[in-house]
Amino acid sequence: MTNKIKTSFLAGPYALWVLICTILPLLYILGYALTTSTGSFTLENLTAIAEPVHLKSLWLSIKVAFLTTVICLVIAYPVALILHNLKITNKGFIVFLFILPMWMNFMLRILAWQIILSNNGILNSILSAIGLPTIHILYTKSAVTLGMVYDFLPYMILPIYNALSKINDQVIEAAADLGANWLTTFTKITVPLSKDGILSGIIMVFVPALSSFVVSNLLGGGKVLLIGNVIEQEFTLARNWNLGSGLSIILMIFVLLSMSIMNKVDDSENGGMLV
Amino acid sequence: MTKVKKGASYFYLGLVFLFLYAPILVLIVLSFNNSMSRTVWGGFTLKWYLNLTANDNIMDALGTTIRITLSSSILATILGTSAAIGIHYMKKRHAAIMLGATNIPLLNADIVTGISLMLLFTRFTPLGEFSVVLAHIAFSVPYVIFNVLPRLQSLSEACYEAAMDLGATPAYAFAKVVWPEIFPGVLSGFLMALTMSLDDFTITYFTKGAGVNTLSTMLYTQLRKGIQPELYALSTILFLLAFVLLLVINYKGEGRKEAHK
Amino acid sequence: GSDAEATDTLVVLNYGKYIESDVLKRFQKETGITVKYEEYEQVEDMYAKYKAGSINYDVICTSDYMIETLRNEGELIPIDYSSLPNYKNIDKQIIDASAAFDPTHEYTVPYFYGTVGILYNTEMVDEETVSSWDSLWNPEYKNKIVMINSQRDAMMVALEKLGYDINTTDKKQLDEAYDLLCAEKKYVYAYLQDETYECMISEDAAMAVCYSGEAAMGMEYNENLSYTVPKEGGNLWIDSWFVPRTCKHYDAAMKWIDFMCEEEAATENFEYVWYATPNTKVAAHEDEETLADETVFPTKETLDRCKLYEAYDDETLNYTTNLWKKLKAY
Amino acid sequence: MEFIQFDHVSKSYDKQLVLDELDLYIKENTFVTLLGPSGCGKTTTLRLLGGFEKPDSGKIYLNGNDITALPANLRPINTVFQKYALFPHMTIEENIAFGLNIQKKSKDYIQDKIKYALKLVNLDGFEKRAIDSLSGGQQQRIAIARAIVNEPKVLLLDEPLGALDLKLRQNMQYELMKIKQELGITFLYVTHDQEEALTMSDTIVVMNQGYIQQIGTPEDIYNEPENAFVADFIGESNIIEGIMIKDELVSFLGVQVPCVDKGFGTMKPVDVVIRPEDVELGYPGKGFMDGVITDCLFKGVHYELDVQCGGYEWLVHTTKYFEIGQHVSLNVIPFNIQIMNKPESEDEEVMKEDD
């Protein structure tokens, strides 16, 4: 018992670190959010979210993030299931197959997507070579969604894979034993038992997708204005840090709200996000 | 029946990996492109690879990147691992608070994190390489913690007690029993921190001092006037290095398992 | 934090890929000054970093209207032109044009300049069509038009088409321009700034509003490309050196600016950057063809059609920023 | 053809042969126990019948139909798994209702069944509890309840009472036998607890290393083991090498003793098996052999003695206490002397296994 208390002091440096490098910067942002450019107190930067432009881009962000999350889930679940069934003993290997692409610079990878998706790009060349009609996808919302799916897919696969590998095989057998066919077993047993992983995955994808701006900058052709872009532009183009901070705070509150709703769905308390 | 199923699942896996690795293939091809434009195929060349070491700017940026990436991920790993251990043994409520705070960097848009850290650092220290390292630690520590914590949670308390029972001091018991169990988590946390640090642009950009260039920031400032193809070559080399390293580690891991059997 | 006291260092901030690295090396070698060379990609990033005061820059190169903004904010320090022996190399015409943002002519030294116009593919569009900004509203080129991803430049295009002054602060005129841009959005393939020339090289688009420098780069790779400044007129931009208030090494900064004006350095830089140089000595080193290239060196007629931007006052800046945001969200 | 029939079923894992040409017949509505040391293939046999493994060769029939290739969910067979395998995300009620829901039974029917099953396993009122709030023994009982509500034709139970303590185990044994009688289910039961097997079964199948050693009623198995492995595994025995001199006379440890077995031929080497409780101790000289007590352990119901006698250490159970060092005589009535052929193959002789 006493040992435990002693050990928890190991988190001391980190607590200090959190205070300085997480909380303090957050206070700076909060400070900007609650003041005007001349330094007097205001709530305008927070209420600015109600302006049609901001609402519109927030709504678009939610739509894109939601779509991204759904697509990631749909792609990732079978992947995790297949990987699980392959019975690879070395879990670390799986993890690294998915984060390995990050060793190529993110921006380069997105540029590569431009090359693949553009009107005369690789994808359309292949399509026309096999006699299919070409598609116009680059610089549309679809391209932004695709880029986000690409970027965040690993964060969906890994937690689901981990959750699946914690399921006891015998439970699956027991379901079959009680007469459940493949589908019933899947919906009644496998999915509920991997719920924690799915929820982590959803959070890990939805949250960054909501605040992302680089993907929409590079694949949206400046036509897709997400709330992340608005914030970025307030900080740079418009030189209005106060408004940028205000919108960031609102976005954070929004994220926290949606996370706590999701955590309500998940009754178990689970701190870990990734694994 | 099962063969068809197996075939279908391999096909599906293949598609997903194609999706993940297609851009990388494109970039590797580009690194052999004898043209400054990325949309024009100017023939096959190795010159970007051969020129690489002669390009001071890129070599400088590479050096800076390696220094920043390594030191930030090592420090983040140390800080994160000890934090994870501490949090694991904390009271539930305190642990929840710490984890909540840990989540904040993951929730914020990069640019907000970047600018807020810049505001903080300019108060206390001149910007330079060191400030970038601090910033990188700030955003990669959560990944370390979230990799180590589950390991600790699945660690059986009984093993630690058994070690104590056999006469080990707490420190010895930690080194011999706890550490080997959480090490895979520490390692993957470290590698994640490394990768994140390597890949980051936004936060680096705002927290770096004058004249400090990482590969990411260098790439970004070259967007308008064309990216130096040497950078494709360098990225390819880095990627392949990581890939080979992964294969070696995996092969070794398998080998060790075999030996045990 | 010792770099503030050190006399033999210089902190330079410049656009990315805007200097020949040999020139940089040569400067350090010849003067014994260590340069901390910092690059940025977008003017706005530069402004954010500068304003944060995190780094004490000694000398900065940036675009005209941003210099004006900084001047209005009292961020500039006068240049001691007498300590710049090579300043005489700079084209008088460009110095005169700089009056738009440096009316008293005490703060800036021009580095490169150019225009904003249309880069087009002669296979897809004929010269006649692109001779007017109207071509950008032509439904025939739906999804073949690349608009410039810059608030000021896009506004300029719409204002020129409407026949208004590009520096107007009249909200009604700005609103009209905004409506016009909204109408254009459905034809636009993308709003780009960085990848414009790649997009044109690969013939993904038929025409693009872009800077003359980018246009020249694109034309190098695809001979079907051509560049023009439409008849209504356009924008002339000048990137210049200035010394910010944060300067700690004024003498070194002067040495730097002077070095940039030096014949040899300017020539090397020109050949690397390939933008129009205000340095009159460079011409002697270049062949006929280069000098005749209207994309690189705008003709007198073209320059006459073009105007420099003036810095917006805060209110107009806010107003246009909002319009731009609305356009993007439209 | 019998109700359940294994026909030359073989199964290996990683090239290690676990079951070798197994033939097994099970009558309807009987309680059959597979008994054998750890690793002998009991669970494997059960998993083959449950449909969780496919045999490498051979066929399995149920009610005359070849079910070798039938997937688990289509077999009218339910299993109580060795490690419970309850659904951790469901309440107890939902666990029990799982199979019934799949069969689309009515709500009322399901409620009744749950009530009934929980009562049966002595856990009424536990409907809404979460699985992880149960102790091991309680989980095992829920696993039983979950299986029996489906009224399967065959119920497979893999050491279902392993985690329970003696008292509870006895109660559950009793309940299981009641269930069998009430529901008319065929039970295939796996245990390595000999007493449990003897108590509950109609038929016991003794296995070792993938082979069936003996099939018979508990009395057969206990009283007339077919070989030394069975004799030793089912209860403790004194197993002594001897020679069958002629019908009804056997010689071992240097003495000749009358017995009731015949038909072994003359002067044939045999194993002589004598149960410890069948050895009678008397005053020295009163039996067929004399010996000395080397150990005396109190076992509750009886004392367990080691008696050094004729060069063999005899295991003897008595209800009386003897001093260590005391001299005694040994006697066994002819009826209690079991004569067995020497094992012919090496396999049959294996007695000690690696758990």
Added chain:
Amino acid sequence: MEFIQFDHVSKSYDKQLVLDELDLYIKENTFVTLLGPSGCGKTTTLRLLGGFEKPDSGKIYLNGNDITALPANLRPINTVFQKYALFPHMTIEENIAFGLNIQKKSKDYIQDKIKYALKLVNLDGFEKRAIDSLSGGQQQRIAIARAIVNEPKVLLLDEPLGALDLKLRQNMQYELMKIKQELGITFLYVTHDQEEALTMSDTIVVMNQGYIQQIGTPEDIYNEPENAFVADFIGESNIIEGIMIKDELVSFLGVQVPCVDKGFGTMKPVDVVIRPEDVELGYPGKGFMDGVITDCLFKGVHYELDVQCGGYEWLVHTTKYFEIGQHVSLNVIPFNIQIMNKPESEDEEVMKEDD
């Protein structure tokens, strides 16, 4: 002062009192077993002695020294944990050598010890194997080996044989007793297997719900249980409410029967305890009561009968087979009738526990 002494030790978890003012004395070099139903506090007692928990109040002495506050690693005590707690990343060899390495023993010494310990637990040749390649029973034996190589003064064993089958369990019981004699270690042993407790112990401590019910030799505990809980927990018993009419005469189920107990007073309500093997069956009318057989189970060594008689279902062990429905008489010799005071507190009466 005794070798080990618990002095008014109390312990609660989350306000739930698990041990209440426990007093316990253990002599050096004895084999003491804690016996009791699941959840009664056995493991907790062991953990207090091992140093993994601190008592809320009270003191623990070893060899006269107060060790209440001594950390686990400084106590000359080793533990075999209920769930093995082997180090999963080490080979078997490394696991066993762990404690010896800490004591900085020489390489040779360690090697010898490993060889010796593995031989003892019947796993020679397993040195290089990985932990997860072992079955439960093998792991348990490694856990024993790991503890004994350190030659502790006291060895704590928490159900060390739970995962083994009968044969192996008996072998290990034998080995443990041998170890105790050879090494002169004091054993504190936890089990809920009554027979195991009776076989191995010098002293048995019967616990229930945090209280000690009885301490004594196996014979004491079995033959003279101090209350109904002990009687019922140790072996099976018929426990019948009766009235002590006077010394040496008790009345139950409507008959008066002579017994040997005295000193209870007259007309006092008591519990009458009769072991199933002490009931003699005869022809109807020949005993003190008549009844009818309702169940007959073969148990190997004996048959287990249920006899409905005088409104009570008697449990009877005989070596003869009886038909269900047969009428019999019951007889018990006075010596085998145990008379017990009715429990005074509710606590003592609790007999059925939730696993």
